Each structure stands twice: as C-alpha cells, then as structure tokens.
C-alpha cells in the first residue's frame with residue numbers, strides 16, 4: 001500500500017485508539033483484581049505512622065492478616081491521599097519475596113527489647129515484665145528527684161525524668177502522653193515530629 005499523508009494519519013490514529021482501549025482494559029482488570037483481593041476483608045481505620053501530619057489510612061484485614069493498606073477517603077486530613085512514605089505503610093509488616101508474594105517483614109520488631117544498664121546487648125522481654133518495670137522505675141525516679149519549690153516558688157517538677165514522644169502514635173495519643181508528662185512534673189519532653 002502506498003503511504004499517503006491521509007492513510008498514514010488514519011493508520012496511526014487507529015493504532016493509538018487500539019492502544020488506549022487495551023490500556024483501559026488492563027486498568028479495569030487491575031481494578032477488578034484489587035476489589036476481589038479486599039472484597040471480604042475487614043476495614044480497620046488507622047493512622048499513618050511516618051510523620052506528624054497524621055494522615056488516615058484503612059488497613060484491610062483478612063483472617064487476622066493485613067492484606068492491603070490505602071488512604072482513608074473519609075479522613076479530613078488527607079481525604080484518601082498518602083504521600084510516598086505513607087503509600088509504603090503495608091511494608092512495615094510485609095515485604096515481597098523473589099516471586100512477588102508478600103511475606104512477613106523479618107525486620108519488624110514484635111517484642112519489647114531491653115538493654116540493661118552497662119550491657120552491650122538487647123534482650124527480648126515480655127510486655128508483662130516491661131510495663132510494671134517501667135512504671136516502677138518512673139515512680140522511683142520521680143520520688144527521688146521531685147522538686148516542689150525553688151526560690152520560694154512552687155514548681156512541682158521532676159528533673160530526673162525526660163520523655164520523647166513518637167510519630168508512631170496518633171496526635172491524640174501524643175496529646176495524652178504530654179498530659180501525663182505534665183502530671184508527673186516532667187519538663188524535658190519532646191517528640192520526633194515536635195508535636
């Protein structure tokens with residue numbers, strides 16, 4: 001066939017249209033697969049753990065396993081969007097093996113770690129040991145370091161204690177932490193996102 005300007009345009013137009021339809025078909029297939037994957041999953045609203053913006057996310061849970069995480073469209077902070085860090089939330093718990101199958105992330109901490117004073121190694125401890133131990137140490141340090149007055153002024157402070165918050169907690173949890181710190185008389189408190 002002789003290629004004229006007219007049939008060249010017709011040919012390239014038809015090719016572009018076919019490619020576009022093929023693309024739409026692939027997108028629809030991908031969406032259909034995605035909806036099947038989360039179809040019977042339980043939706044658990046949660047908060048992105050990576051920074052102080054506090055974007056909302058939905059974790060899809062099936063048989064006690066998180067199978068997908070997406071931005072929460074009902075959350076007024078992010079209205080469903082997640083930044084590149086938030087989009088990788090799923091990978092806190094799961095990574096992909098060489099065949100692209102999700103497997104539990106071996107680097108994820110699932111137990112409290114304790115390093116004794118002077119020790120050069122971490123030991124795994126149970127929550128039943130850790131929580132009363134932390135409470136007892138806070139109480140002891142506060143009792144030993146509490147200052148009720150300074151220069152004739154009531155100060156009620158505990159200079160022996162310091163507190164660092166976490167972006168892995170929600171804004172509301174961090175608010176409660178700082179209230180607890182004030183109640184304990186802690187004046188040195190901070191947060192990695194400065195909340």
Ligand code: SF4
Nearest residue numbers: 048050051055083086
């Ligand atoms: S999605 Fe991004 S901006 Fe939102 S909380 Fe997570 S890290 Fe911060």
